[in-house]
Amino acid sequence: MRLALRIWRQDGPQHTGQMVRYDIDGVSEDSSFLEMLDLLNEQLIHKGEEPVAFDSDCREGICGTCGVVINGEAHGPERTTTCQLHMRSFKDGDEIVIEPWRADPFPVIKDLVVDRSSFDRIIQAGGFISANTGSAPDAHATPVRKEDADRAFMAAECIGCGACVAACPNASGMLFMGAKITHLGELPQGQPEREARVVSMTEQHDHEGFGGCTNLGECTRACPKGIPMNVISQMNADLRRAGFGAR
C-alpha cells in the first residue's frame, strides 16, 4: 500500500508543533498501525531525519499506553486500541492524519507522546480500597451478586488509555473516572470509601483541568473497551448520595 501521512511533529512541551507530510510505500495490509509507523521511522532514520516519537508497550490492546488520533478519531476507525488497528482498515492511496491526544491535562512530551500522569493522580485521589494485610481472605468469604460482579467487570475493562478525553469535545475525563467509580462501587470491598471516593476523584479531575461532561457520548464511541455512558450517570448518582447537588 502507498499512503500519504500527515503527522503532528513537536520537539517538546515548550515548542509549538506542526503537521508534516510523509509519503510511504510498501506497507503491508497485514501490518498493524504501529508497525506502519515503525516502517516510516526506519526510512526516516535511513535518511538521517528525526523519527516520529509515539508510545506503545504491550501492543496487544491491554496496557493503554498507545493511542493517537487518526483522521479525527481516537484510536482510529475500529473499536480497538491503536496497536490492534491494522492497515487493512485503510485503502491504498489514503491520506491519514495522525495527531496526539489533545487536552491540556495531557501535555505533549514529543510528537505523538503525551503525559497522562493526571489520570494517575485521579486514581491516587480515590481509585483504591483499603484492605487488611495478612493472609489472603477466602475467595467465598464475601459473596457478590452475579449482576454486580458483571457490571464491576465491565467497568474494570478500562485500560486508562485516555481516548475518552481525546475524543470528548469538552476534554472531560468522566468516562474514565466513572469506570473506576462503578468498578469499585459495585463490589462490597468498595463500599466503605464509596462516598469519599467519588468526591475526591471528582475534585482531582476538575483540579487537573479536565472539562465537564455534557453527555455527548463521543467518549463511549472512542473507547476501545466500549465502556458505556451509564458509568458517568453512576458517578452522578454517587455524587448526589455524597451530598453534592445537581449540575
Add this chain to the structure above:
Amino acid sequence: MALTGLFFLFYLLVHMYGNLMILMGPEAFDEYAHHIRTIGEPMVPEKGVLWVMRIGLLASLVLHVWAAVTLWRRAGQARTNRYVMKRKGYGNFYAKAMRWGGLAILLFVVFHILHLTTHTISIGEPQPTPSQRVVESFSQWWGVLIYVVAMVAVGLHLLHGIWGAAMTLGLNTSLKRAEQIRFVSILVATIIVVGFLIPPFAILLGLVP
C-alpha cells in the same frame, strides 16, 4: 442545569397547551389569556401567579446560562490546542447545537416577549386582542417562518437536553435504560415541536376563524 432545564420543559408543556386553545376559537384563547392573569383572585393579586412563574423562569434562566457558560469556558481551557481534523457525528454536532442553539433560543425568547407580551413588535398590522394578534402574525408566511426556525432550535435542544438531564440525575443505570431515555427524549421533543407548530400552520392555512 438539569433541574432548571426540566422546569423549562414543564413550562413549555403548559404553554403549548395554552396555545392549542386557539384552535377552539378566539373567545376560548382570549378567555385563557385573561384567565392566566387572574388565577387565584382575589386570594392573590392580579397577575400574581403569572409573576411567580415569570420570576421562576428568570431565575432558572440565570442558573441555566451560568452553568452552560461555566461548562463552555472549562471546555475551552481544557483544550487550547485544537485538532486539525475532527470526526463528524452526534457529539461534535450537539456540542455546537446546544451552545449556539441555546443562544438562538434566548434571542428568540426576547423577540417573542417583545412580540406577544409587550406588543412592541408586531408582525402584520397591530391588533387589540391576544387572539387577533396571534392570527394576524401567523397569517404572514414570514411570521410562521420565524417560529418554525425557533421551534426546530428548541426541538434539537430538548432532544439532547432531556437525555442529558437524565444522565445528570443518575437515571441511566443500564444499556436498556439508556435506550428508554433516548426514546422518551425523541418523543417529548417531537410532541413539543409539533404541538407548538400546529397553531401557526392552522392559521396560515386558514383553518382558524
